[in-house]
Structures are given as C-alpha cells and as structure tokens.
Amino acid sequence: MRRTPSRRLFAAAILVASVLAPMGAVPATAGTAGTAASLAVGDRHDQDGHQAGGFSRAMTARLDKAVEKVRREANIPGVAVGLWMPGKGRYVRASGVADTTTGQPMSTDLYTRIGSETKTFTVTALLKLVDDGRIRLDDPISRYVRGVPNGHRITLRHLAEMRSGLFPYTEDPDFVRDLLSDPGRSFGQREVLAYGFKHRNTFAPGKQFQYCNSNLVLLGLVIEKVTGHRVADVIHKRVLHPAHLDHTLFPSGPEFPEPHARGYTNQTLSGKVEDSTDWNPSWAGAAGAMISNMHDLRRWAKTVATGTLLSPETQKQRLRMLPTGHPGTSYGLGIFKSGGWIGHNGSIPGYESVTVYLPSQKATLVLLLNTDITHDGQEPSSLVARAITEIVTPKNVYDRPVPPR
Template sequence: MPIPPRRRTPFGPRLGAVSVFAACLALLSPAGAEAAARPAPHPDQALQQQLEGLVRAPGGPPGVVAVLRDGRGTRVLRAGVADRETGRRSDPNDHMRIASAAKAFSGAVALSLVDRRYLRLDDTLRERLPRLPRAWGSVTLRQLLNHTSGLPDFAQAPAFAATLGTDPRHRFDSRRLLDYVADQPLRFRPGSRYQYSNSDNIAAALMAEAATGVRYERLLEASVYRPLGLRHTSLPQGYRMPRPYLHGYDVNPPSPAEDVSEALSTSGVWASGDIVSTPVDMTRFVRGYAGGRLYGHDVVREQRRWIPGAASEPAGPGRNDAGLALFRYTTRCGVVLGHTGNTLGYTQLIAATPDGHRSLTFSVTTQINQAMKPDLLQELRAVQENFVCALLR
C-alpha cells in the first residue's frame, strides 16, 4: 500500500518466545606486598577471562560476542565459537536473533510517528484498533510501550503453545497473534502496575499500521533502518537464518548442546521479537536509539519517564527501570539505556549512554533467563555490569 499523503511525513530526513565484568577486579588480585609488585592485568584481558568463564559455566553459551564502542574506537571481545560443528570463530558481522531487543524497534517506529503527529501517546486501542476486544479499549499507546497495559500475553496462551509444540515452524499470521487472547480480560487496570507482555508490542505495531496505512516492515525500513544505516537487519517470517550467522544452542547438561538456530518460525513473535541483525548493526541501532536521534526532545523526555524497579526480560545489569520501549540500567559505575532479550538459542543486551556516544552490544548463543537458569543469569548480569564499567571508566 502506498504511503499516505504527507502531513508532516514520518520519514523525513531529520531521522537520524519460547523463550546471560570490570575495570574493578579486586577479587582477582592477591592481597599484600606480593600483589603490589605484580602488574595488574590489562582491562581487556580481565574482560576476556570473564567471557571465557561464561562459556565454561554449566549450561553456558557456546559463544559470546561483546562490542564496546566509545569516542576512541571499537573493541570486539569474543569467546567460544559461532558454530560448534565447524569450530568457526564468531564475527561481529554474523547474524543473530535479537529476541525482545526487537521491542526497541517497534518502540522506535511508534515514537517516530508520535513525533510526526501520526500518533499520540494517549491514543487508545478503541480509537485506533476498534476490532480488538472492547474490554481492552482504554489501553493507550503509552501503556503499551511501558508495559502497564494489562494485556494478556499471547505467547502464554495454551492454544499458541499447542500450535508451536505441534509444529515449531508453523507460519503464523503475525497480525492475528492477539486473537489467541481475545477472549481474555485485562490482567489489571491499565496504568496501575507494570507487567512485561509480548502482546504490548504487537498492539503498538498494529497501531502504527492503522495510523499510516503502511505495513510495519516498511515503517521499520523508513523510520529505523535507513536513518541509522542498518544494512544487515531484517524482519523475517520464516525459520531460516541469513548466512553467516551465530548458531544458537539449547544447552542443558548432561545432554549435548543442540543447535536450535532454525528450530522456530519467527512469524510467531513479529514486532515483539522477530528481528534478525548483527552485533555491528545493533551497535549502530542502540547508539542512535538510546541517544534520541530518531525523534525530538519532547518525545525523548516522555520516553525517559521511568517506572522504578521495572525490569526488562531478562533483567539487565544493575538496577532496572522501565521507560517507553527502553530501560535504564543503573550500575555501580553509571547509567546506560537499552534493552535485553532472550529466545531459544540466544540472549541479548544492547545499551548505550544517554547521549549515545558509548555503547555495549553483548550477545550470547544460548537462552538465559530467571525461569530457566537463574544462577547463570546472575553471573551474566555481573559480567555485563563489569563491561559497562569498562565502557564508562
């Protein structure tokens, strides 16, 4: 469908599922005079050792890639392999599933449209998507983006799980995913509490389509990919991964690690977790997104109205607070903004300073979350915090 006639175009030149480290490493340093005489390890060496520790941990990922970028350049640290069968080393240009970090992309599309007055943060589902259940009608775009909507999570619906269990590569109609929970009421009064839900970003993407008459895939291209120079990022509907890619694994000792990179169709997550990208592209994205390059100061200010203690899934480093499709991670060394994600075979963290000048992209090739691997998640978050400290020092 053609882009509707422009008022203030949302594509102007100003745009810039089934579902883990530090400058401060005192615990690695022996005490006493003997320690004082021994030279301290290079910071990157200490970070590298921590990546290797994650790979060796029980249930740990076969591969880890971390990209740190600041005003002095880019550092890439990696451990393990991209492909256990061939032994190939990972590369920052390898493709990967970014899981719920894709929610930042649907947030970017929606907020870009708010900036250009195609949408308002107070627009409701009743106004924009009247076909959805009447009981959901008062939910606003703002509540979708900060996960205070109360929408039931379609990914937890028994019928959705049954379809996926019978045919993991089933081709879903992505725009009908909310039908799986259309018979359910809201979980709570909209705006009254925080609860992370995959349904929120599906509804936000549908609102963007309704407001513009343009398919979400095209909105992504015009509002995010092109302005930020993302050349290897896509929203596929099938299960195939573009080559080359970081293989994702299901790691549950004592069973051997199983390659699950192409086990699932991504049509079942769409705007809540479908995107495939690379560490290089995700670095570009988070610097622009967290840095507020995609919309004006008024929208940035609204995006950064934080809900204290509201965590991403999985939780990121330090204390987590939720904004609009963005999280604030307050570490012992300072603050970064970003998003996390996990899905079968992959766990992601993307983060940048509020000005976008320094960034961290941290990708591991197995699923790590509180429900499945709580101890490993705790270790992962500690390592991620040490990387943030290395970035900010």
C-alpha cells in the same frame, strides 16, 4: 517434574515474572572450549601495553578472563562482545563456537536474531508517527484495533510502557504447544493475539508493570492501520534507512542471512536441547522477530538512547522511566534503564543479545549469544553483561534481577 517453558518464550522479557524450564546442557564439542579470539580488533600492543585502539593489555586480559569464566560456567556455546568507551578504549572479541557440531569459531561479524530488541525499532516507528501528528500516545487502542479486552481504556502509551494489563499470549499453554509442536509454522499477528485475548486482563491499565509481547504486536498493528503499509516496511523506511542500519531486517519467515551462528535452546516440548536456528520467528512479529549484527547494533545503541531520530519532546517522553517493581531497573517507552545503561535486551529460542548505552560515559555495550538456556535461573546474556560492567563501569553495573521461579 518438568516445568512449562511458556513464560520463557520471550525471556527477552526484561523482567518476566516467570516459571522457568530447567536448564539443559549444551552439547559439548572439542571446539566449545575455545579461548577468546579478537576478530574486529587486533592484538597488537604499543610499548605501554595498550591494545591498538583498545584497552590496556591488563584490562583486556581481565575482560577475557571474566567473559570466558561466565561462558564456561553457563555452558554458553559462543559469545561475541563489543564494548566501546570513548577516551578509554574498545574491546571487540568473540569466544567459543558458532556451531557445536563443526566447532566453527564464534565471530563478531555474524547476523543474529535479536528477539525483544525488536521492540526498540517498533516503538521508534510508532513515535515517528507521534512526531508526524498522526497519532497520540494517549489514544485508546480501540481507536485502531477492534476486539482488545478493555481496549477503550488501554492507551498506546500503556502498551509501550508495558502497563496495559493484557494477558501475554506467550504465556498461554495452547500457544506454547502449538508453537513448539511445529516451530516452522507461520503465525499471523491477530492469530497470536487471540491466544492472549482468551484470558482476563491481569490488572487495570497503568496500575503496574508487566512485560507482555501482546502490547508490541498491537503497536505493530497500529502502525499498519495508520500508514497502510506493513510494519516491516515502515520500520525499514522510517527507522533503519535514516539510522543507516544496512544489516538489520524484519524477516517475513525463517529466512536468516549468512553468516550466522547456530542457535541452541531447551524451550522444547521434551525439554531437551535442540538447534533452533531455522525456527520461524513470525509468532514474535513486531515484538521480537528482527535480525541484526554487531556493527548495526553499536550504531543503534546510541541512536535509540539519545533520540536522534525523534523530536526532543518525544524522546523526553520515551525516557520517562517508571518503576518495574525490581530495584535498579525501570522501563520507558519500549526501552529500559539498568544500572544507568539505557537500551534493551533480546531473547528468542536459541539466541540472546544486549544493546545498551551509558550516557554518562558515552559507552556502548553489545552482546550476542547463540543460546537462551538459563543458568541458575538467570539469562546468560545478563550474566555476561554483569561480569563486563563490574569491571569497566563498577558504578554502573548492568544487573537485571533473577526472575522468580
């Protein structure tokens, strides 16, 4: 019997307690078996065997082998890896294919859909308003948005911490059917919230952690209410511009800048693998619709983890990590910590990403994949991140738990 894909629609959900659709095989082509290729860092080595600006030849080979092993075992079409460790080296490589039909090689200079990494941008925009004195984190959501179940008790802080108790709209069967029946459809933000608001809240505000995209859609509406501008415009002006992120955008529909990889998902009504590249991400909105590339995400990883756009007090509140119920992983205000790495992952049908920063070593890791199809119940991006960090930071392994079946 086939399982519903409903709770996987945002496998970006760092720790979604989910019912997982069965994994489908990615269509194989002659290009799928391509070996790792360095695209942003040359393969030149000095007389001591160190790659120019990179790790030693031996370390590079270990990483190549580990990434390729996971890519093949998990049937990942293509993966791009960016790892920067000041004083130790860097590793910027791509392997596999960006297009399973043409065999076009994967590259490190592609745009990609970043799914729930969008949350780090939305919450940063919200926290800028906190610094401006225009909102307070302990304001109830009912002050800004009407009709939220128990909204007089749910605060903006609860929403950003994933502790609101609201039912996630992406888990509503009607929403899943409506989206997957017409992936090109445009959804309004209040429209998607209505799917979740049909259900009773799952717990009292602040009592526990539950990953819920309704929370971030609501915070997007708060930003719009307070500023009088679209959340996409506020993020561009208040976050992307000052952070110098020139290749990051919040699309209004299915537009997708070139170059980009084709994306592959089995979150379909039939359960078969489909090309989801041009699906409309409007349903994800402030919770997961954004697009970026490796260059910008590298810069963003340190910016969001160290709080250079925020006041020290606000950043301190952001990094107040609370238990998620899963050992080794905690969640703050639109940001998580896993094995000491701070940042967020993203997943939207056809694409996954990880952007994290390790303060103790000032290290940055960015992963871009063109599939979200799980392998043995685990997101492919987590498998790649774990394999890499086991090698380069064995005391700080990125290790998100396997979601329950």
